[in-house]
Amino acid sequence: xxxxxxxxxxxxxARERALDSLDSLVANDLAELDIDWxxxxxxxxxxxxxxxxxxxxxxxxxxxxxxxxxTDHFDHGETYVGTLRYWNDExxxxxxxxxxxxxxxxxxxxxGDPSQIRDRFGVVQHTPLAFVYDEDGDHRLxxxxxxxxxxxxxxxxxxxxxxxxxxxxxxxxxxATLNRAGHARDVVTVERLGLLEQSVVCTEGTDxxxxxxxxxxxxxxxxxxxxx
Numbered sequence: 001x002x003x004x005x006x007x008x009x010x011x012x013x014a015r016e017r018a019l020d021s022l023d024s025l026v027a028n029d030l031a032e033l034d035i036d037w038x039x040x041x042x043x044x045x046x047x048x049x050x051x052x053x054x055x056x057x058x059x060x061x062x063x064x065x066x067x068x069x070x071t072d073h074f075d076h077g078e079t080y081v082g083t084l085r086y087w088n089d090e091x092x093x094x095x096x097x098x099x100x101x102x103x104x105x106x107x108x109x110x111x112g113d114p115s116q117i118r119d120r121f122g123v124v125q126h127t128p129l130a131f132v133y134d135e136d137g138d139h140r141l142x143x144x145x146x147x148x149x150x151x152x153x154x155x156x157x158x159x160x161x162x163x164x165x166x167x168x169x170x171x172x173x174x175x176a177t178l179n180r181a182g183h184a185r186d187v188v189t190v191e192r193l194g195l196l197e198q199s200v201v202c203t204e205g206t207d208x209x210x211x212x213x214x215x216x217x218x219x220x221x222x223x224x225x226x227x228x
Contacts, residue, residue, distance in 0.1 A: 008196065079133075087114045
């Protein structure tokens with residue numbers, strides 16, 4: 001069994017849609033392999049995939065590479081993935097199967113208190129984030145996560161108009177909502193951050209706060225803007 005570093009925290013029909021979406025993604029990733037799989041949700045809301053078959057090891061490695069893995073064993077200096085659990089005056093707290101505290105200074109994301117930093121980079125709750133584990137508790141955001149977040153705030157080629165980040169919805173649901181609200185032409189693409197966390201890349205000239213105001217009524221989710 002591989003415990004993916006992404007959560008399914010919605011209920012009812014929304015949970016069924018989310019797990020159906022994940023099943024389709026897993027099917028695409030593992031289509032060429034001789035395996036069967038079963039998807040489940042653990043008590044802590046992390047998603048598990050149980051794989052059986054001749055290509056079991058290969059399939060597990062592909063899942064780990066695609067989603068990251070929640071593990072009960074951490075090595076000093078190695079990089080793992082956790083989801084944003086909450087934030088306070090001291091820093092951000094990730095859930096990686098255990099609580100991972102990252103102090104404001106170890107976020108490496110510039111000035112401001114942890115809440116202001118989250119707002120500036122548009123990080124919605126439950127977003128998967130890579131971190132470097134420290135056996136003394138001085139964990140830090142991984143360089144790849146810092147680069148991703150800083151990249152959201154830049155528009156060096158002048159071809160995008162910022163981002164709208166969303167949780168509690170699949171990529172397909174976000175796309176459908178944008179279309180229903182008449183904003184298909186305002187979007188370059190919808191990037192998948194996690195199972196239920198998406199990043200809408202806006203076209204040049206699109207105002208992310210205006211997009212948020214327009215689609216917010218259709219999405220029972222946390223939405224945050226990133227303006228270059």
